Amino acid sequence: LLRRNVKCRCIAEPVEMMQTVYKTKVSRNENMAKLQAGYLFPEIARRREVHMLKYPEAKVISLGIGDTTEPIPEVITSAMAERSYALSTVAGYSGYGAEQGEKNLRAAIAETYYGNLGIQETDIFVSDGAKCDISRLQILFGSNVMMAVQDPSYPAYVDSSVIMGQTGPFQKDVEKYGKIEYMKCTPENGFFPDLSTVSKTDIIFFCSPNNPTGSAATREQLVRLVQFARDNGSIIVYDSAYAMYISDDCPRSIFEIPGAKEVAIEISSFSKYAGFTGVRLGWTVIPKQLVFSDGFPVAKDFNRIVCTTFNGASNIAQAGGLECLSPQGLKAMHEVVGFYKENTDIVVDTFKSLGFKVYGGRNAPYAWVHFPGRSSWDVFEEILEKAHLVTTPGSGFGPAGEGFIRVSAFGHRENVLEASKRLKELYM
Ligand code: MLT
Numbered sequence: 451l452l453r454r455n456v457k458c459r460c461i462a463e464p465v466e467m468m469q470t471v472y473k474t475k476v477s478r479n480e481n482m483a484k485l486q487a488g489y490l491f492p493e494i495a496r497r498r499e500v501h502m503l504k505y506p507e508a509k510v511i512s513l514g515i516g517d518t519t520e521p522i523p524e525v526i527t528s529a530m531a532e533r534s535y536a537l538s539t540v541a542g543y544s545g546y547g548a549e550q551g552e553k554n555l556r557a558a559i560a561e562t563y564y565g566n567l568g569i570q571e572t573d574i575f576v577s578d579g580a581k582c583d584i585s586r587l588q589i590l591f592g593s594n595v596m597m598a599v600q601d602p603s604y605p606a607y608v609d610s611s612v613i614m615g616q617t618g619p620f621q622k623d624v625e626k627y628g629k630i631e632y633m634k635c636t637p638e639n640g641f642f643p644d645l646s647t648v649s650k651t652d653i654i655f656f657c658s659p660n661n662p663t664g665s666a667a668t669r670e671q672l673v674r675l676v677q678f679a680r681d682n683g684s685i686i687v688y689d690s691a692y693a694m695y696i697s698d699d700c701p702r703s704i705f706e707i708p709g710a711k712e713v714a715i716e717i718s719s720f721s722k723y724a725g726f727t728g729v730r731l732g733w734t735v736i737p738k739q740l741v742f743s744d745g746f747p748v749a750k751d752f753n754r755i756v757c758t759t760f761n762g763a764s765n766i767a768q769a770g771g772l773e774c775l776s777p778q779g780l781k782a783m784h785e786v787v788g789f790y791k792e793n794t795d796i797v798v799d800t801f802k803s804l805g806f807k808v809y810g811g812r813n814a815p816y817a818w819v820h821f822p823g824r825s826s827w828d829v830f831e832e833i834l835e836k837a838h839l840v841t842t843p844g845s846g847f848g849p850a851g852e853g854f855i856r857v858s859a860f861g862h863r864e865n866v867l868e869a870s871k872r873l874k875e876l877y878m
Pocket residue numbers: 514515516517581604661
């Protein structure tokens with residue numbers, strides 16, 4: 451058996467403006483020109499590369515991008531291997547699958563995560579990950595909608611909105627794009643927006659447990675959010691990619707809230723549960739009860755977009771996803787999540803012991819650490835330069851993230867312990 455074990459992480463280089471000798475007659479998409487900088491995580495990877503060139507001997511540890519590090523449980527990879535080998539047989543070969551995903555996987559997702567919430571197998575669209583579905587949803591909404599995001603928030607919501615042409619230009623003075631409603635989430639409001647000050651928008655992106663702040667919305671808060679959407683006729687896009695990290699009784703799904711099925715879509719992923727960041731598998735739930743202002747079902751339009759833009763998730767990945775939801779797969783995923791939660795405790799305790807105010811961590815694999823009065827990028831650079839640790843500057847997630855850094859708990863245990871030691875040396 452030939453085992454190739456090649457790891458390659460491509461780092462996006464910013465494209466240098468070359469001296470042009472020939473120009474096409476195609477004008478640049480003006481929405482692309484609105485984007486301020488490269489996408490956050492490739493930019494961080496670039497700075498890390500620069501640092502490594504400067505300090506070739508340093509052992510750089512990344513607690514930056516939330517990329518899983520631990521091996522996928524063997525029970526899950528065995529199912530993928532079996533499916534993979536079956537593809538070499540006449541009986542086991544399959545080509546294009548259903549764009550919406552395999553029936554048994556859709557049924558297993560509906561049963562496992564939405565068992566008693568009235569979500570059916572046909573409401574589930576299996577995908578190659580939540581991030582890809584965010585952009586497919588933006589295609590669904592088109593350019594004439596206005597959206598709201600938590601501030602700070604996962605950058606894919608804002609950037610995809612800009613690319614779709616939903617926004618105005620970037621306003622440097624406030625560090626915000628025009629025509630996006632930024633819902634401030636800070637320690638002062640318990641990381642839940644004051645909805646009485648939020649303008650009505652068509653779409654509300656809401657991530658809980660939140661990336662980057664790590665805090666999860668309570669049932670009572672989500673009841674208010676759903677009521678807010680109902681009052682305004684808005685659609686909530688609820689990102690629950692970290693729901694399995696919830697330790698308390700915060701809802702795992704927006705559909706736990708009565709009335710949510712008429713106003714919400716949920717996106718989620720196997721990435722952070724089973725280490726599928728490279729395998730790629732996620733899903734989107736669009737209940738049949740969700741309709742546009744003319745009564746047309748949202749799911750029907752989404753289905754049309756999925757069929758046009760996507761040929762379905764990899765059949766091998768879907769075999770892995772199905773195994774994730776078997777009793778032994780669920781147990782293995784809980785172990786993976788439990789491991790990262792122990793890492794999170796180490797990270798949170800480290801910063802707390804140094805006297806920092808630390809938020810998040812309890813229900814998410816992210817600690818949100820406050821450096822009052824300091825620029826997030828300066829803190830990021832300080833920690834990289836002096837401790838060879840990569841974090842994520844809070845301002846990269848929105849203006850309300852200024853003064854914070856996000857520290858991810860995805861890492862091998864020895865690296866997290868070593869990072870803790872270096873941070874203590876730096877800030878003691
Ligand atoms: C993050 O670091 O915020 C996420 O891991 C990135 C992602 O899920 O795409």
